[in-house]
Amino acid sequence: MERDTLRRLEMLNQLSLTEAQKEDVISFFADREAELVTLEAIDTSETERMVHVMPIMTVVREDVVMQPFAREDLQRSAPETDEGYWCVPRVVE
Amino acid sequence: MKAYTTKIEAATGKVIVADDMILTKEIPTSAGSKMLEGYVSLFEAEVLTRLAAAGYTLGGKADVGEFAIDLVGETSYRGALVVDGKLANATAQILEAGEAAAAVGLDVNGSVRRAAAQSGLISVKPTYGTVSRYGVIPVACSGETVSVTAPTVAECRDVLDAIAGHDDKDGTSHPETLCAKLKKGAEYAPVRRVALLKSMTEGIDADVKAAIDAACEGLKKNGVEVSVIDDSIIAASRVAWNILMSAELCNNVSRYDGVKYGYRAESFSGIDELYTNSRTEAFGELLKTAIIFGSETLSTENYMKVYDKALRTRRVISEAFAALFESYDAILMPACSTMAYTEAALKENKYLSYTENFYTAPASITGLPAVVFGGVQLVGAAFSENALMSVAEIMEKEGR
Numbered sequence: 001m002e003r004d005t006l007r008r009l010e011m012l013n014q015l016s017l018t019e020a021q022k023e024d025v026i027s028f029f030a031d032r033e034a035e036l037v038t039l040e041a042i043d044t045s046e047t048e049r050m051v052h053v054m055p056i057m058t059v060v061r062e063d064v065v066m067q068p069f070a071r072e073d074l075q076r077s078a079p080e081t082d083e084g085y086w087c088v089p090r091v092v093e
Numbered sequence: 094m095k096a097y098t099t100k101i102e103a104a105t106g107k108v109i110v111a112d113d114m115i116l117t118k119e120i121p122t123s124a125g126s127k128m129l130e131g132y133v134s135l136f137e138a139e140v141l142t143r144l145a146a147a148g149y150t151l152g153g154k155a156d157v158g159e160f161a162i163d164l165v166g167e168t169s170y171r172g173a174l175v176v177d178g179k180l181a182n183a184t185a186q187i188l189e190a191g192e193a194a195a196a197v198g199l200d201v202n203g204s205v206r207r208a209a210a211q212s213g214l215i216s217v218k219p220t221y222g223t224v225s226r227y228g229v230i231p232v233a234c235s236g237e238t239v240s241v242t243a244p245t246v247a248e249c250r251d252v253l254d255a256i257a258g259h260d261d262k263d264g265t266s267h268p269e270t271l272c273a274k275l276k277k278g279a280e281y282a283p284v285r286r287v288a289l290l291k292s293m294t295e296g297i298d299a300d301v302k303a304a305i306d307a308a309c310e311g312l313k314k315n316g317v318e319v320s321v322i323d324d325s326i327i328a329a330s331r332v333a334w335n336i337l338m339s340a341e342l343c344n345n346v347s348r349y350d351g352v353k354y355g356y357r358a359e360s361f362s363g364i365d366e367l368y369t370n371s372r373t374e375a376f377g378e379l380l381k382t383a384i385i386f387g388s389e390t391l392s393t394e395n396y397m398k399v400y401d402k403a404l405r406t407r408r409v410i411s412e413a414f415a416a417l418f419e420s421y422d423a424i425l426m427p428a429c430s431t432m433a434y435t436e437a438a439l440k441e442n443k444y445l446s447y448t449e450n451f452y453t454a455p456a457s458i459t460g461l462p463a464v465v466f467g468g469v470q471l472v473g474a475a476f477s478e479n480a481l482m483s484v485a486e487i488m489e490k491e492g493r
Contacts (some may be wrong), residue, residue: 001389007450009385009389010385012388013343013384013385013388014350014365014372014373015369015373015376015381015385016370017373017381021378022379024166025381025385025386028382028386028444028447029386029389030384031334031444031447032447035335036179036398038259038328038329038332038334039329039332039333039403041329042326042329042406042409044402044405044406044458047408047409048405048408049401049404049407049408050405050407051235051404052235052410052440053221053235053236053407053411053458053460054220054221054222054265054267054475055170056264056265056431059264072137074135076135077131077132077133077353077354077355078352079352079355079356079357080357086352086353088367089362089363089364090363093176
């Protein structure tokens with residue numbers, strides 16, 4: 001794990017690590033990378049991916065008219081709202 | 094008791110406790126994270142609706158580790174629960190105190206099973222898709238299941254009977270005909286032959302070894318044939334599960350950005366800083382590491398080598414189990430390497446949950462059912478819960 005890669009991953013995931021945390025993450029990656037030999041030893045060349053552990057069927061539901069959540073309820077746990085809007089810092093200067 | 098995030102003092106009758114991964118309408122759900130401190134859901138989890146219909150009363154919420162990926166709950170933003178110098182699990186503490194008949198909780202990375210094994214409780218991780226995940230905070234959707242923990246097999250069976258069943262609101266829910274196999278009274282083939290995985294007994298301490306020996310002895314005494322086998326494929330579950338769990342977690346927690354709900358940093362100069370500062374301040378160290386690891390496994394450079402490989406390995410592991418179930422009815426394995434985790438051990442390796450899940454990952458990555466009793470776990474074929482619980486009941490009667 002290169003420092004540049006870690007910085008890119010921090011930005012991608014909207015996180016900012018301390019120097020000590022970066023060291024821990026680099027060490028964690030080294031351990032995980034070393035473990036990959038376990039998987040590499042397993043021949044999967046003829047094996048299909050298994051995304052779902054059980055057969056998944058498309059759920060088809062009846063169209064039912066329902067009461068949607070009220071806006072005030074949806075915003076009950078919001079950090080900041082104003083007249084029904086979620087507030088964020090100015091995005092367009 | 095610190096084990097509760099919220100305790101409902103008025104609860105009477107058949108009291109159930111839900112861990113803090115399960116959404117409740119009237120009281121907050123935090124997932125053990127500062128990000129969701131004080132968050133109150135607009136709807137209730139399907140499992141709680143079903144339990145209420147079956148006559149259970151919610152007695153409160155038990156604390157969990159942040160997004161339930163740790164050992165036994167020690168990464169909760171409220172702090173670790175330490176009893177007699179050992180890391181304790183909130184749900185287990187509540188059950189041991191006799192304050193609830195049973196508990197439901199989300200088994201993402203084995204914490205529910207580890208806690209049950211270390212506390213001498215019974216836990217049932219049902220077959221993936223037999224218990225609705227509607228209203229459960231998603232972490233690793235392809236393998237996590239709502240599990241039941243109780244002091245007795247009978248209580249586990251009653252709760253599982255109440256919550257198992259098809260749910261249209263969960264796209265991964267099995268048809269009712271399959272879910273019915275878990276119900277009380279459903280026919281099942283009894284466990285006659287059990288395999289003990291040798292690779293899983295090599296790194297365990299003396300207490301866990303004693304629990305495995307006692308289980309083997311009890312099984313044999315009751316006419317069950319126990320064979321020790323070696324299987325390197327199943328032992329690879331941990332590495333593959335760590336990849337899949339982290340990748341799914343990374344996606345699932347990307348929704349927490351400090352805008353729509355949850356924690357928002359006090360200081361920021363623009364929208365990007367709002368996102369970054371909120372997530373950085375609210376998320377704990379283990380979670381941040383898991384997010385970054387998951388993100389990297391999904392990167393262009395690593396997708397095929399790491400993530401795709403883990404998905405293909407999952408099939409190889411599932412097929413290995415299927416082959417074993419042609420000769421054996423269940424697989425015996427530990428649920429943890431030690432009967433107690435200490436703060437010192439965690440200080441030495443803060444990512445212990447990424448290695449300790451060696452014992453729990455096989456059932457997580459395959460979606461197979463597992464029953465914990467007497468400090469060990471028995472993993473069975475899909476929908477074999479009744480058979481596994483019948484074994485646990487025999488052991489329970491013998492005091493094992």
